Amino acid sequence: MPVILAIESSCDETSASVCVDGAILSNVIANQTIHEAYGGVVPELASRVHQQNIVPAVQQALFNAKIDKNDIDAVAFTRGPGLLGSLLVGVSFAKAFALAKNIPLIEVNHMQAHILAHFIADKKPSFPFLCLTVSGGHTQIVLIKDYFDMEIIGQTLDDAAGEAMDKTSKILGLPYPGGPLIDKNARNGNPDAYTFPEPQIPGFDFSFSGLKTSILYFIRDNVAKNPDFIQQNMNDICASVEKRIATILLNKLKRAAEQYGIKDLALAGGVSANTGLREGFTKLGIDNGWNTFIPKFEYCTDNAAMIAIAGYYKYLKGEFIGQDVAPMARMPF
Numbered sequence: 001m002p003v004i005l006a007i008e009s010s011c012d013e014t015s016a017s018v019c020v021d022g023a024i025l026s027n028v029i030a031n032q033t034i035h036e037a038y039g040g041v042v043p044e045l046a047s048r049v050h051q052q053n054i055v056p057a058v059q060q061a062l063f064n065a066k067i068d069k070n071d072i073d074a075v076a077f078t079r080g081p082g083l084l085g086s087l088l089v090g091v092s093f094a095k096a097f098a099l100a101k102n103i104p105l106i107e108v109n110h111m112q113a114h115i116l117a118h119f120i121a122d123k124k125p126s127f128p129f130l131c132l133t134v135s136g137g138h139t140q141i142v143l144i145k146d147y148f149d150m151e152i153i154g155q156t157l158d159d160a161a162g163e164a165m166d167k168t169s170k171i172l173g174l175p176y177p178g179g180p181l182i183d184k185n186a187r188n189g190n191p192d193a194y195t196f197p198e199p200q201i202p203g204f205d206f207s208f209s210g211l212k213t214s215i216l217y218f219i220r221d222n223v224a225k226n227p228d229f230i231q232q233n234m235n236d237i238c239a240s241v242e243k244r245i246a247t248i249l250l251n252k253l254k255r256a257a258e259q260y261g262i263k264d265l266a267l268a269g270g271v272s273a274n275t276g277l278r279e280g281f282t283k284l285g286i287d288n289g290w291n292t293f294i295p296k297f298e299y300c301t302d303n304a305a306m307i308a309i310a311g312y313y314k315y316l317k318g319e320f321i322g323q324d325v326a327p328m329a330r331m332p333f
């Protein structure tokens with residue numbers, strides 16, 4: 001019954017989790033509000049807040065799990081990809097903890113962990129399955145053949161889906177992070193009020209920079225005619241943008257599932273918290289007779305529980321890493 005302490009600090013959430021024999025006993029997430037004033041994550045500020053939050057987050061995770069720090073068998077941590085300064089705080093803490101307790105270290109790839117979050121639930125996808133991973137920094141369609149045998153078959157050529165959400169919300173004058181606010185406003189809007197273009201990108205790759213520009217020009221032209229255009233139509237704009245982002249993602253996923261003959265589809269990453277995307281994804285499954293999997297909300301956005309479950313599967317394989325490990329801002333699968 002391995003007891004694993006997991007640390008996540010790749011971006012602007014400091015998170016700690018305790019997992020016993022594959023069951024998540026705690027998942028503490030300390031959010032950073034300092035970035036709201038800047039319209040995006042400020043890396044230097046993020047690292048400083050991680051330093052303040054890391055020890056209390058771990059203490060709270062141990063307390064919630066009712067686990068003593070001397071009972072931990074291994075420490076799993078996010079090695080990358082992410083902001084180097086933020087990662088450094090989590091990696092350093094994990095190394096120090098493992099050294100002090102003389103226990104092994106387990107490195108985890110953040111993007112693989114988003115996918116492995118599906119193995120926290122009782123209802124798990126079967127191999128091989130496809131995962132649409134959509135976060136603030138990544139947009140990928142991944143073919144998962146086994147826990148750590150994953151192949152990216154499509155990804156964004158420019159902005160990530162979450163970035164498209166966040167940049168749109170910035171254009172609309174909403175605070176960072178805008179994705180949840182677009183979601184909230186979209187619930188009261190008409191998704192067919194405005195039509196934005198669908199980029200024509202070959203294969204299973206994505207592009208969101210053209211969409212961002214078209215939204216920018218659409219807002220600029222309409223505000224020139226009516227200065228109150230955004231306020232008067234906020235919900236319809238959000239609903240229409242959300243619908244377009246969701247259809248761009250799901251049209252590609254559908255084609256990938258057809259081409260690869262895959263029947264189990266999964267959604268992962270922060271943007272999988274989006275209501276319109278979740279509904280469209282579920283409908284895609286129903287319409288085509290495919291099984292769809294979406295993690296619980298708290299396991300969609302950045303969290304250490306997903307690091308813990310990934311760490312658990314590595315622990316079972318005996319895959320440990322030495323004390324000379326360094327974080328990686330970019331980290332291939």
Ligand code: KG4
Nearest residue numbers: 135136137162179183270271273274301302
């Ligand atoms: O996976 P994540 O927590 O962090 C990264 O690894 O990037 O994803 C964060 C992204 C942000 O762009 C945020 O705006 C978006 O997920 N997001 C949402 C929603 N909740 C979070 N986007 C749309 N609707 C939501 N409900």
Ligand code: ZN
Nearest residue numbers: 135269270302
């Ligand atoms: Zn993430």
